[in-house]
Amino acid sequence: MTLSTTNETLPAFTKLELRTAYGPVYRDVATTPPRECLPEEIPVIDVSRMFGDLKQRKSLATEIRAAAENTGFFYIKNHGIDEATIQTAHEQAKVFFHRPESEKQNVSRKKSKFFNGWLQRQTGRSSPSEALDNMEQFGWCYDPKYDPESKDLNAIPEDVKSGLQGEDFVWEGTEHLPNFKNDCIRYWQANLQLARRLLKIFALSLDLPEDYFDKVTTYPGSDSAFNFYPGVSSESIAKRSEDIGLGSHTDLQCFTLLWQDMNGGLQVLSKDGHWLKATTIPGTLVVNIGDYLMRLTNDRFKSTVHRVYNRSTADRYSMPFFFGFNFNETCGVLPSCVSAEEPAKYEPISCGESIRLRFKQIEESTTVA
Numbered sequence: 001m002t003l004s005t006t007n008e009t010l011p012a013f014t015k016l017e018l019r020t021a022y023g024p025v026y027r028d029v030a031t032t033p034p035r036e037c038l039p040e041e042i043p044v045i046d047v048s049r050m051f052g053d054l055k056q057r058k059s060l061a062t063e064i065r066a067a068a069e070n071t072g073f074f075y076i077k078n079h080g081i082d083e084a085t086i087q088t089a090h091e092q093a094k095v096f097f098h099r100p101e102s103e104k105q106n107v108s109r110k111k112s113k114f115f116n117g118w119l120q121r122q123t124g125r126s127s128p129s130e131a132l133d134n135m136e137q138f139g140w141c142y143d144p145k146y147d148p149e150s151k152d153l154n155a156i157p158e159d160v161k162s163g164l165q166g167e168d169f170v171w172e173g174t175e176h177l178p179n180f181k182n183d184c185i186r187y188w189q190a191n192l193q194l195a196r197r198l199l200k201i202f203a204l205s206l207d208l209p210e211d212y213f214d215k216v217t218t219y220p221g222s223d224s225a226f227n228f229y230p231g232v233s234s235e236s237i238a239k240r241s242e243d244i245g246l247g248s249h250t251d252l253q254c255f256t257l258l259w260q261d262m263n264g265g266l267q268v269l270s271k272d273g274h275w276l277k278a279t280t281i282p283g284t285l286v287v288n289i290g291d292y293l294m295r296l297t298n299d300r301f302k303s304t305v306h307r308v309y310n311r312s313t314a315d316r317y318s319m320p321f322f323f324g325f326n327f328n329e330t331c332g333v334l335p336s337c338v339s340a341e342e343p344a345k346y347e348p349i350s351c352g353e354s355i356r357l358r359f360k361q362i363e364e365s366t367t368v369a
């Protein structure tokens with residue numbers, strides 16, 4: 001079944017199937033067209049205070065906590081990643097996706113043990129209720145070789161090693177693209193630095209010491225992707241064809257930092273089941289909470305459903321960065337999120353295992369090879 005927004009005979013709400021680590025869940029979703037979000041639904045938060053004194057950091061933490069408990073989505077400005085680093089990565093994404101298909105096959109995700117490399121368009125289906133994702137992706141996972149907090153590669157603990165998912169074939173197969181690897185890694189490093197800094201604010205927002213998560217983010221889930229949503233023809237826009245860019249889903253790790261270009265197209269599901277447009281605000285990144293952090297906070301912070309449409313003739317690009325804990329580190333619900341009245345709802349689990357369970361569900365339910 002596909003969702004339509006134009007047919008007047010449609011019911012006001014339809015059922016949307018979503019994937020989780022523990023099997024499908026269903027949401028009632030309005031069939032009315034998406035509306036612009038209100039500032040209180042997806043607020044813009046000035047994070048320059050994370051570079052300030054403790055009082056400023058705490059005031060930032062209070063704002064982030066409110067947004068994380070509400071929609072679980074917010075924009076951040078003054079985040080410290082310089083515009084040139086972003087634009088260079090964006091240019092490299094454009095170069096990569098416009099290479100011939102035969103060349104992109106050299107870094108196909110089919111060669112990956114994990115989620116590295118190029119994913120062809122129309123191969124994934126994020127939500128079983130929606131069409132195939134009309135998106136291409138190039139992704140790469142955390143590799144300690146490039147961590148800006150430099151690592152002694154000979155001293156990585158064995159249990160950490162088992163959770164590492166970086167793979168060199170993505171760089172070997174793109175060696176012919178001038179500066180491609182450097183520009184990708186530079187952008188990834190900037191995101192990783194920002195994510196580690198923001199996580200300290202998240203710790204404060206959960207009434208924990210700022211360095212609480214430091215020891216579980218020494219080799220963290222830090223996966224970058226370039227997403228490419230090809231422009232569509234004016235005929236299919238006129239017909240409001242239901243080709244989805246990226247189907248409805250929640251993100252998996254602690255939080256995501258997302259740069260999106262000016263085309264727009266990101267939509268966020270409100271608590272009452274209406275789609276909200278998360279329109280691009282220049283100079284900002286979108287931050288959203290993922291399933292693992294929702295679990296660790298006993299559902300206090302919200303991992304919210306979102307999707308993408310590109311209903312424009314222009315190509316759309318976005319660059320998400322997914323941040324979590326060391327994949328081998330088993331963590332339970334945080335002490336500040338449990339009480340006699342609110343006992344822990346979840347068993348301890350590692351970030352790596354919770355991702356593995358989610359992808360296992362996808363493999364079991366996917367009909368497309």
Ligand SMILES: O=C(O)CCC(=O)C(=O)O
Pocket residue numbers: 225227246251258260266306308317318319320
């Ligand atoms: O492309 C976007 O704007 C969002 C991407 C996204 O949700 C994802 O990659 O998980």
Ligand SMILES: [Fe+2]
Pocket residue numbers: 249250251306
């Ligand atoms: Fe997402």
